[in-house]
Amino acid sequence: MPLGYFRNLLRPNRLATPATAGALKNIEAARQAEISRANEVKAKAQAMATALATIGKFVIKKKAASDSDAIFGAVTTAEVVAAVEQQTGRVLDKRNVTLPEIKTVGTFDATVKLHPEVVGAFKVVVQREKNA
Numbered sequence: 090m091p092l093g094y095f096r097n098l099l100r101p102n103r104l105a106t107p108a109t110a111g112a113l114k115n116i117e118a119a120r121q122a123e124i125s126r127a128n129e130v131k132a133k134a135q136a137m138a139t140a141l142a143t144i145g146k147f148v149i150k151k152k153a154a155s156d157s158d159a160i161f162g163a164v165t166t167a168e169v170v171a172a173v174e175q176q177t178g179r180v181l182d183k184r185n186v187t188l189p190e191i192k193t194v195g196t197f198d199a200t201v202k203l204h205p206e207v208v209g210a211f212k213v214v215v216q217r218e219k220n221a
Contacts, residue, residue: 134204140177141201141209147172150218153194160215164191169199169213191215 099105106112149172151160166183174180185202194215201209 131204131206134207137177137179137203138207138209140179141173141211144176144211146196146212146214147176148214148216150216151194153217158194158217160192160194160217164188164197164213164215172213173211188213 095105147169149164149168151162151164153160166186166188169186169188170181170183181201181203187200187202189197189199191197191213194217197213197215199211199213201211203209
């Protein structure tokens with residue numbers, strides 16, 4: 090790269106600085122801070138995955154036909170996220186929750202992607218809603 094390009098464009102617009110010992114030290118400190126932040130986010134995701142596994146199951150009550158186990162409608166990810174939030178106090182992104190198609194009463198496996206490297210697993214229990 091020509092020196093004039095650096096002197097006339099990059100340095101006046103603060104797009105680049107000379108590679109001095111102080112600048113390299115600042116870059117290394119910023120990189121270490123970013124690594125520690127990423128590790129902290131991953132640790133929080135692992136803690137949430139452990140909490141989901143410890144709780145194990147989340148109950149959702151739905152109206153069902155009286156003579157069969159078929160429920161009216163299907164269980165949505167929004168309902169599962171609401172059940173998790175009610176029991177744990179943590180809000181999950183419903184786009185990251187993976188559910189099978191739930192149209193009957195029973196127990197189903199669900200997963201949630203908490204971090205690119207961390208996936209939490211839990212069970213969704215669909216029960217018949219009691220009529221008053």
